[in-house]
Amino acid sequence: MKLYYATGMCSLSPHIVAIEAGIALELERVDIRKIPRVTETGADYAQVNPNLYVPALALDDGTILLEGTAIVQYLADLAPASGLAPPPGSLARVQLQSWLGFIATELHKVFSPWLFHPEYGTQAQDVARSRLAARLDYVERQLAAGGPYLLGERYSIADAYLYTILSWSAHTKVDLSAFPHVRRLIERVGERPAVQQALREEEEEGRY
Ligand SMILES: N[C@@H](CCC(=O)N[C@@H](CS)C(=O)NCC(=O)O)C(=O)O
Known part of the structure; x- marks a missing residue:
């Protein structure tokens, strides 16, 4: 299985989940700053995801799975004993899907793209932060x-997805000081060995 990712972006969430679930992943980095969008091997990423964004998961039979919330559920369901997702069909699973949505x-989708592009202007970014x-x-x-x-x-x-998204808070100037339970959750998740490993692997592969 191959995960198309960009360092520290939302693709970190399926990367963490795969490690938590004990699933070996091949990683292929995508330069999401450039059009045409190419991967680190020079492949045309539009052939993988016509929407051009990460993550995408290529299965061994060539099937491409898109959308982070679907990919993390697919990975968790490959390793039910990991307990990363309640069983499909249960009420708890629907509650999980409610959080993922x-x-x-x-x-x-408020952080990205609104707080990642200064050219959108202060007014749009203030609205995004207050939302x-x-x-x-x-x-x-x-x-x-x-x-x-x-x-x-x-x-x-x-939790792995929330951790990933809120890891952008500092550099996008989203203030978490009023949310102690959120900060504690982020700290706990950040201490997990799987999260440390995913961060290390992405940093080692290099940042665009
Ligand atoms: N709906 C997609 C959105 C993914 C997304 O926003 N990816 C960002 C990185 S966090 C990206 O690749 N942006 C570059 C682009 O949109 O061209 C998902 O949830 O998987």
């Missing part, structure tokens, strides 16, 4: 009531 649409603060306040209240993880006592793929 929330992180993707309410957090991830993120409102959404993080919701996460904070949920964790205060039933943490320490998004699904309660149980670490899941949703």
